[in-house]
Amino acid sequence: MKCLSNTHCPSKWLAVLPLAIAAAGVSAHGLMVDPPARNAVCGLNEKPDQASTQACVDAFANDPQGGYSFMSVLTHDVGRAGVTPLPSNVCGFDSEVWNGGATPWDVATQWPTQPATAGPVDITWNISWGPHFDDTEEFRYWITKPEFVFDPAKPLTWADFEETAFCVLNYDDKNPSANPAVIADKAAQTFTTQCDLPARSGHHVVYGEWGRNYFTYERFHGCIDMAFGNGPTPPVANAQALTTNANQTLAITLSGQDADGQVVDFNVVSAPASGSLSGAGADRVYSPAVDFAGTDSFAFVAIDNDGQSSAPATVAITVKGSNQAPVAVIGADINGLNVMLHAHDSTDPDNDALTFDWDLGDGNLASGPHVNHTYAVAGSYPVVLTASDGTASSTATQTISVSSAPPANGVTCEHVINNEWNTGFVASVRLTNHGSAPVSDWSVNWAYPAGISRTSGWNATVTGTNPYTATSVGWNNSVPPGQTVEFGIQASKPAGASVPAVVVSGAVCE
Structure with a gap:
């Protein structure tokens, strides 16, 4: 065949x-x-x-x-x-x-x-x-x-x-x-x-x-x-991608190779648009224009011992601007003594990745873009958020006032972020019974902003497509006094977006 x-x-x-x-x-x-x-x-x-x-x-x-x-x-x-x-x-x-x-x-x-x-x-x-x-x-x-x-x-x-x-x-x-x-x-x-x-x-x-x-x-x-061997071969020039800072020169070594000889020189065939080059041969120095920040490039060819030139290769240069401090912004969702704090409205002028540290005002510290904290007693607490881009930082302060504990027969319902990545997150919805009698046949509701949607979950029966309604799966139908029942959610979100505070409601929720 x-x-x-x-x-x-x-x-x-x-x-x-x-x-x-x-x-x-x-x-x-x-x-x-x-x-x-x-x-x-x-x-x-x-x-x-x-x-x-x-x-x-x-x-x-x-x-x-x-x-x-x-x-x-x-x-x-x-x-x-x-x-x-x-x-x-x-x-x-x-x-x-x-x-x-x-x-x-x-x-x-x-x-x-x-x-x-x-x-x-x-x-x-x-x-x-x-x-x-x-x-x-x-x-x-x-x-x-x-x-x-x-x-x-x-x-x-x-x-x-x-x-x-x-x-x-x-x-x-x-x-x-x-x-x-x-x-x-x-x-x-x-x-x-x-x-x-x-x-x-x-x-x-x-x-x-x-x-x-x-x-x-x-x-x-x-x-x-x-x-x-009876015909010379052109050399090959090597492309590069480099980074420097605004108003800072960059030393560059050009390179290439030749299959049947050696590279003996280099010629710049296209100058950078937002800076200048000095030097000769393989050793060049790039000087960005004053206060320029952005991308620039130039092209060069390698020349071999036979006098042949390579195809042009590009040196791409990223010029980073002077670092600017981020702007810290506190967001808070208060429910009794419990507060969901978030920093997703914080910004950085240079679009750098940020880290967040919190002073919760009651002697406790925390870190991350979302913090869930329950204060021991009612009162007002000065919450301080520090946002850092690794080089510069800024702080924001907001007084958080929390009320006394929920009523004796109340159930608090909260949405807590457990893990978050660029395009999604895992969260828990927690029902905590502060009363003296069991609470049964619970049902809760919540909704996400546009662009965020639930993709899977566990430990609850969920209906709806935003808003969502969750009910028990049988074994967790009852919330005993002093106990917490929770169910899990996995959701998708736009790349880089933060998850705002989410309010969970329902007849069972105080």
Whole structure:
């Protein structure tokens, strides 16, 4: 049975292929590592969260998570030699892991090259993510045409490549030494394939495939960028993202690399708009305009010992303004001796993250954006809130007056924030019986502001979609004297929003 991808398979084979794939067990995974393919350069060696070379920055710009699947550029096809029509993307071969779309390694950029000369070449595959030697069938390699001119602004097309593979190597694990040009190193979990590289000049690309047999037709794809010795390769300039403060200079060291030589100089090709540069070569000093705060940038190129220039790379600079103190604002919801304090109306002119500390006026201290506190006796208490951005702080003072304890037969109902994060929170609604007799068949109501909604809960039956009504679940139907019954709520909220004080009401609530 010979079958391509699902778009190419005859219908009678489509039902068979999933069974064959399942029978083969865990999928193999691998890539070309020596010389390194694009997904080895950017993915295996340089992860998306550590991208510093311009090629990797560009590759992961629109698909940072995909960069971690560098070993999974795969299809279930017979590959370049048999698929008609050919897929849109060369290096990823419209990989099914990307749902037939472009992989990070199909991105057009100044891909770094590996030195190459015509003649014998070893190409090594690392298959340690799924070392399937027993069903490996073949390796195939194609190279760009002699007249090909690499363009970092254009993605590769099949028209750039020779139609015939320059190297086709079969492998049979039952007789692993039958083809001496394929070396299976099971201890190292690698295949090394030996081919004759055609003569070329300058920057060319080798497209390679590792194919498994008819049990899965799983096939791995990749591209190796090569610089042939009889043609110089342009260098690559490294992008940077830096931060400084207003009215403070920033020392910058420019960097780049050259596959077939060395970087000898740098030229600024686009000056910063809100500052100036001084210095020469790799060592530059950025001076922001007086009192400027915001983002600025400049572009530069690297120049190698062959006199070739790289594609421009950008140095992005964030200039932070002089720090301004936050503004502390106290909010309070009073219920008898109980007070729900909040700081969510506090602001910071620089939009810095804030921390909050409270002096509750009765000798108690607390911290956080929400504080629930019960005073021991009625009276007036000076509450002090301190808001801090880590550098500057401000305080607010508000006198809180609380009444005597609830009536002897009263039940207090309160909404308490237990945990809060950027887009949600967990809260409890507590019913405390201050009387001398049990309270049964309780029912309470509450509502959230627009944008906040309950997503789940426990220990109560909840109806409504804001406002909400909660009743007992049986075992907590009665609130004994001096005891508290509570139920839980998980809710969502707009990113960064704070939860205001929430009033819980109902016939049972005093």
